[in-house]
Amino acid sequence: MVKRDLVIVGGGPAGMAAAVSAHENGVKDILLIERDRYLGGILNQCIHTGFGINYFKEILTGPEYADRFIKKVRDMLDIEVSFNSIVVKLASDKTVTFLKPGRLETVKAKAIIMATGCREKTREMVHIQGSRPAGIFSAGLAQKLINIEGLLPGKEVVVVGSGDIGLIMARRFVMEGARVKAIIEIQKESRGLLRNMVQCVEDFDIPVYFNHKISRIFGKSRVEKVSVIRVDDSFNEIPGSLFEIQCDTILMSVGLISENELIDMAGIRIEENKTSVPGIFVCGNSFKIYDIVDTVTKDSFLVGKLAANYITNQ
Amino acid sequence: MKTYDVAIIGAGVTGTSIARELARYKLDIALFEKEEELAFGVSKSNSGIIHPGIQNSPDSLKGRLCVQGNFLIRDLSKELNIDFKEVGELIVAFNEEEIRELLRLKKEAEVLGVPRLKIVDKTWLRQNEPNLNAEAVAALYAPTAGIISPYRLVYGLAENAVRNGVEIFTETKIENIIYSKPNFEILASKGLFRSRHVINSAGLFADEISKMLGIDYFKIRPRKGEEFILDKKKESLIHHLILPLPSKTSKGVIIIKTADGNPMIGPTAEDIEDKEDLSTSDSGFNKVLSSARRLIPSINDKDIIAYFAGLRPVAGDDFIINHENKAPGFINVAGIQSPGLTASPAIALLVANILKDNGLEIKKKFIFHAHRKGTIHLFQSPLLKIEKIIKKDPSYGDIVCRCEMVSAKEIKDAVKKGAKTMDGVKFRTRAQAGRCHGSFCATRIMKILAEERKILVTSVTKRGKGSEIVKEDRFCFQE
Numbered sequence: 057m058v059k060r061d062l063v064i065v066g067g068g069p070a071g072m073a074a075a076v077s078a079h080e081n082g083v084k085d086i087l088l089i090e091r092d093r094y095l096g097g098i099l100n101q102c103i104h105t106g107f108g109i110n111y112f113k114e115i116l117t118g119p120e121y122a123d124r125f126i127k128k129v130r131d132m133l134d135i136e137v138s139f140n141s142i143v144v145k146l147a148s149d150k151t152v153t154f155l156k157p158g159r160l161e162t163v164k165a166k167a168i169i170m171a172t173g174c175r176e177k178t179r180e181m182v183h184i185q186g187s188r189p190a191g192i193f194s195a196g197l198a199q200k201l202i203n204i205e206g207l208l209p210g211k212e213v214v215v216v217g218s219g220d221i222g223l224i225m226a227r228r229f230v231m232e233g234a235r236v237k238a239i240i241e242i243q244k245e246s247r248g249l250l251r252n253m254v255q256c257v258e259d260f261d262i263p264v265y266f267n268h269k270i271s272r273i274f275g276k277s278r279v280e281k282v283s284v285i286r287v288d289d290s291f292n293e294i295p296g297s298l299f300e301i302q303c304d305t306i307l308m309s310v311g312l313i314s315e316n317e318l319i320d321m322a323g324i325r326i327e328e329n330k331t332s333v334p335g336i337f338v339c340g341n342s343f344k345i346y347d348i349v350d351t352v353t354k355d356s357f358l359v360g361k362l363a364a365n366y367i368t369n370q
Numbered sequence: 371m372k373t374y375d376v377a378i379i380g381a382g383v384t385g386t387s388i389a390r391e392l393a394r395y396k397l398d399i400a401l402f403e404k405e406e407e408l409a410f411g412v413s414k415s416n417s418g419i420i421h422p423g424i425q426n427s428p429d430s431l432k433g434r435l436c437v438q439g440n441f442l443i444r445d446l447s448k449e450l451n452i453d454f455k456e457v458g459e460l461i462v463a464f465n466e467e468e469i470r471e472l473l474r475l476k477k478e479a480e481v482l483g484v485p486r487l488k489i490v491d492k493t494w495l496r497q498n499e500p501n502l503n504a505e506a507v508a509a510l511y512a513p514t515a516g517i518i519s520p521y522r523l524v525y526g527l528a529e530n531a532v533r534n535g536v537e538i539f540t541e542t543k544i545e546n547i548i549y550s551k552p553n554f555e556i557l558a559s560k561g562l563f564r565s566r567h568v569i570n571s572a573g574l575f576a577d578e579i580s581k582m583l584g585i586d587y588f589k590i591r592p593r594k595g596e597e598f599i600l601d602k603k604k605e606s607l608i609h610h611l612i613l614p615l616p617s618k619t620s621k622g623v624i625i626i627k628t629a630d631g632n633p634m635i636g637p638t639a640e641d642i643e644d645k646e647d648l649s650t651s652d653s654g655f656n657k658v659l660s661s662a663r664r665l666i667p668s669i670n671d672k673d674i675i676a677y678f679a680g681l682r683p684v685a686g687d688d689f690i691i692n693h694e695n696k697a698p699g700f701i702n703v704a705g706i707q708s709p710g711l712t713a714s715p716a717i718a719l720l721v722a723n724i725l726k727d728n729g730l731e732i733k734k735k736f737i738f739h740a741h742r743k744g745t746i747h748l749f750q751s752p753l754l755k756i757e758k759i760i761k762k763d764p765s766y767g768d769i770v771c772r773c774e775m776v777s778a779k780e781i782k783d784a785v786k787k788g789a790k791t792m793d794g795v796k797f798r799t800r801a802q803a804g805r806c807h808g809s810f811c812a813t814r815i816m817k818i819l820a821e822e823r824k825i826l827v828t829s830v831t832k833r834g835k836g837s838e839i840v841k842e843d844r845f846c847f848q849e
């Protein structure tokens with residue numbers, strides 16, 4: 057079995073910052089495992105600006121922010137990156153098993169940093185009932201389709217949830233010539249950053265319905281309409297307030313959840329940035345959901361250093 | 371025009387079982403399906419339980435076929451290389467009165483021929499189902515209950531039928547049938563066909579097919595069942611299928627183990643009008659959740675990652691499997707409600723016999739390929755086996771769906787075997803069936819489908835025409 061000082065799982069902003077930081081703190085044998093064909097994770101599809109204001113004191117796009125770290129990782133020749141590699145198992149004896157085209161490999165590490173990011177909540181997780189036609193997208197998938205693939209998911213859009221990705225995607229749809237008919241938010245105010253409310257919603261005159269929720273999705277093959285109902289501050293439906301919006305697309309932006317199934321399956325508990333197994337750490341959005349990437353970077357630098365100290369003290 | 375010996379209408383589990391059974395004989399067989407893919411009717415959305423036969427009246431056809439089907443599926447699944455697991459089921463009682471009811475059910479089921487039934491007590495339950503409600507006092511244990519993937523069964527049957535000469539026509543809706551002695555002229559959306567015999571296994575639409583020949587003594591009423599799927603993390607929540615005591619119209623909300631690992635809770639039972647209404651509801655959700663919690667109190671609404679509804683094609687209390695003298699050579703296989711999945715191999719045998727009894731001369735083929743090579747599913751394979759699989763063919767290491775561990779190779783194979791839509795890929799491979807619901811892999815799957823089928827990405831659909839995933843390609847200006 058191959059032995060490594062440090063194995064980092066995930067090559068998004070968290071994994072890259074952890075790798076750079078561990079290297080700066082003296083770790084010279086690092087394997088960074090990334091399932092995609094490139095580093096940067098979700099930043100690559102975030103072509104809007106607003107990244108790096110805290111960390112670099114500059115306004116960057118997602119790919120530009122990622123690029124700064126990709127260059128650093130590339131310059132640190134001790135960091136080996138394994139692309140197209142998907143980790144299928146983490147074990148508490150600090151081994152990591154991953155698949156890549158042609159191989160299944162297991163490495164044993166002195167320390168492991170899990171930086172596997174997060175995923176979006178689905179329509180099912182917020183229990184929206186009705187039919188299940190084509191035309192229901194997570195905001196992140198819609199973003200990938202538009203920004204990376206050049207495909208327009210739909211033309212008459214209702215956005216569910218006013219998280220940052222939802223707001224940014226609402227604007228993106230308008231810029232692509234689609235009509236965003238409503239943003240439906242169950243809370244009484246936006247969950248997103250103020251600047252996104254202003255720059256994405258107000259500047260583009262997109263109607264927002266606070267204290268409202270989708271009560272049902274209609275449509276057999278493709279989404280045809282949604283029904284919307286008003287709720288009070290404790291989310292109780294207000295009778296008589298039901299109305300319908302015709303649309304062909306529903307964008308779900310109802311929150312993120314950390315991806316730490318590997319840690320769960322190994323029976324390991326997360327304790328702050330550490331875990332119940334000394335030497336296994338967690339950082340970035342897989343530890344907790346951060347609003348902006350700058351804090352992910354900060355958090356991950358700290359964890360890179362913790363891991364480095366752990367390795368030196370062994 | 372070619373005259374088929376047998377035309378089968380509807381490629382759900384009933385139609386494909388019949389096709390595969392008849393493929394043993396020297397017959398020209400055509401199987402018609404209106405949807406883009408097989409198993410897109412009732413057979414895609416059910417509980418996947420191979421019932422032991424309890425809870426059917428001893429003199430019912432469905433009871434008899436269920437017990438026989440449960441027996442037959444064992445060899446069949448081996449021949450087709452499809453995962454069948456005999457997990458056993460427990461019907462749970464909460465008080466003395468319910469125990470008496472269990473004893474009654476047991477007796478009735480034994481008359482029907484359900485083997486190895488026994489009553490287990492509280493201690494047994496504590497040991498074998500630690501998450502079961504502590505108030506449960508006893509259960510009727512039926513070890514022969516099992517689970518199977520309903521769509522993988524249909525695809526296996528169909529592949530094997532084709533291997534043995536059956537012709538399958540998808541996207542071919544039967545619009546009219548005319549009996550012109552001794553043949554049937556079958557008017558389909560894809561042209562005219564002719565056959566000596568017609569088998570109507572059109573599921574929810576069997577009444578409409580039958581009516582085409584003036585046979586209208588039954589009507590199909592859809593009975594909706596909503597089901598809710600839990601995260602795979604909860605796989606070991608239960609070790610058997612767990613059932614409450616049944617009501618008049620349904621077996622009640624079951625805690626189901628599935629072939630894919632995720633536990634499932636459901637189904638509801640509600641009579642509706644619209645044969646295409648597959649929507650789920652808040653009331654269904656609440657009912658299923660509270661009924662499930664009565665059995666397994668630790669089930670949490672946060673564990674639910676997906677849901678769907680299915681419609682049972684109900685025509686009275688029992689199955690209708692009849693040769694119709696009004697149109698000699700026409701066989702109705704209708705009202706195949708639950709336990710139709712379980713009964714399907716037995717239904718197929720019965721239909722073969724009915725054909726024989728009505729003058730169809732059938733001779734066994736010299737060679738019948740009973741065995742089907744299994745499909746590789748990484749998610750079903752232990753790591754050591756995966757290592758071997760990847761060494762042999764590196765493309766199995768190119769993972770597309772990370773939640774369910776599905777490789778590009780598996781998806782391409784699925785397309786080669788007939789998957790044409792995103793749902794078809796999902797049913798065959800499980801790609802998109804996990805926690806993220808395809809958020810991460812949908813684009814890649816769309817591209818594979820487009821590439822393999824040589825169609826535009828904009829033509830890729832969820833489940834057939836009208837359900838295109840995206841509206842426009844921004845890089846290629848077509849309009």
Ligand SMILES: Cc1cc2nc3c(=O)[nH]c(=O)nc-3n(C[C@H](O)[C@H](O)[C@H](O)COP(=O)(O)OP(=O)(O)OC[C@H]3O[C@@H](n4cnc5c(N)ncnc54)[C@H](O)[C@@H]3O)c2cc1C
Nearest residue numbers: 380382383384411412413416417419544573595710711712
């Ligand atoms: C919620 C639910 C749970 C269930 N659970 C279980 C279970 O656990 N165990 C069990 O044994 N059974 C179960 N069942 C029952 C089981 O699913 C059905 O009995 C079985 O799937 C019926 O299969 P079928 O082939 O008869 O119907 P279908 O699968 O509907 O097949 C009929 C096919 O005919 C096609 N068709 C219709 N009209 C035409 C036309 N004009 N031209 C061409 N094609 C046409 C349809 O598109 C369809 O594909 C359940 C059912 C439901 C709804």
